[in-house]
Amino acid sequence: MDGVIIIDHPLVQHKLTIMRKKETSTAGFRRLLREISTLLCYEVTRNLEMTSERIETPLTTMDAPVLEGKKLVFASILRAGNGLLEGMLDLVPAARVAHVGLYRDETTLEPVEYYFKAPEQLGNRLVIVVDPMLATANSAILAVERLKQQGASNIRFLCLLAAPEGVQNFRSAHPDVPVYTAAIDSHLNDLGYIVPGLGDAGDRMYGTK
Template sequence: MDGVKVIDHPLVQHKLTIMRDRETSTASFRRLLREISTLLCYEVTRDLELTEVEIETPLQPMKAPILVGKKLVFASILRAGNGLLEGMLDLVPAARVAHIGIYRDHETLQPVEYYFKAPQDLSDRLTIVVDPMLATANSSIAAVTKLKERGARDIRFVCLLAAPEGIANFTAAHPDVPVFTAAIDDHLNEKGYIVPGLGDAGDRMYGTK
């Protein structure tokens, strides 16, 4: 699909399969989500711009590559997005963090916003939005819209699973925002859940229902 990159690394696919299993414990699910998010972060940041600086190794001076520009922003769609956020911060601990509180009304499937906190200078930073599931995409669309209103111009979206319906809705609303996912599943059911999916990522991560 245009604008969508499926990260098919064997380690990503292996960990995702274990996460899908209904017998996987809350502790294991949480650990695997953190591990897989580090691998996803590696891919979504593959083309970050570098410059060279002068350093001295224990043996001699040299020019070496280093990231250029302002630090990244990871924007977590609460609450499940925090599972991806933690692993990404392990890889990029200096990144800034935005939190977007949006939940899906289970009757209408529409997003309801209840919290937003982000760095002020989003226009000068790459913003990576994280949420495990791209189902209807209503919450993700609302989150990216909010970030754009705040000034974000360079945005990427990262999820574990995506449904074809969600991808279509998201790319129609934000064609300038590429999507990175570990898998594109078959469809959404009547309740708006991804099938075969892995259930509710937030509930499985936090042991709630």
């Protein structure tokens, strides 16, 4: 699919398979999500802009590569997005964090916003929006819209699993935002869940069902 990057690293795929298993415990699911998010973060940040600075090693002086520009922003779609966020902050601890609080109305499947807080100067930063599941994409579309309203213009969306319907909806709404995912599954069921999927990521992560 145009604008979609599938992260098919063997470690990512292996951990994802374990997460899909219904017998995987809450603790195991949470640990695996944190581990896999670090690997996904590695891929979504692969082509960051670089510059150099003069440093001194114990032996000599050299021009060494460093990241260029303002610090990254990780935008977590609450609540499940925090499962990806934690592992990503392990890898990039200096990143700024935005929170977009949305819940899905189980009747209409439409997102309802209840919280939004983001760093300033989003227009000068790369913003990586994170949510484990891109199902209908309604929440992701709204989250990106809100970030754009705050000035964000360089945005990437990172998820663990996506449905073809969600990818199509998201790319139609935001063709300028690439999607990074570990897998695109078969379809959505009548309740808007990804099949075969892994269930509700938030419930499995926090043990709420």
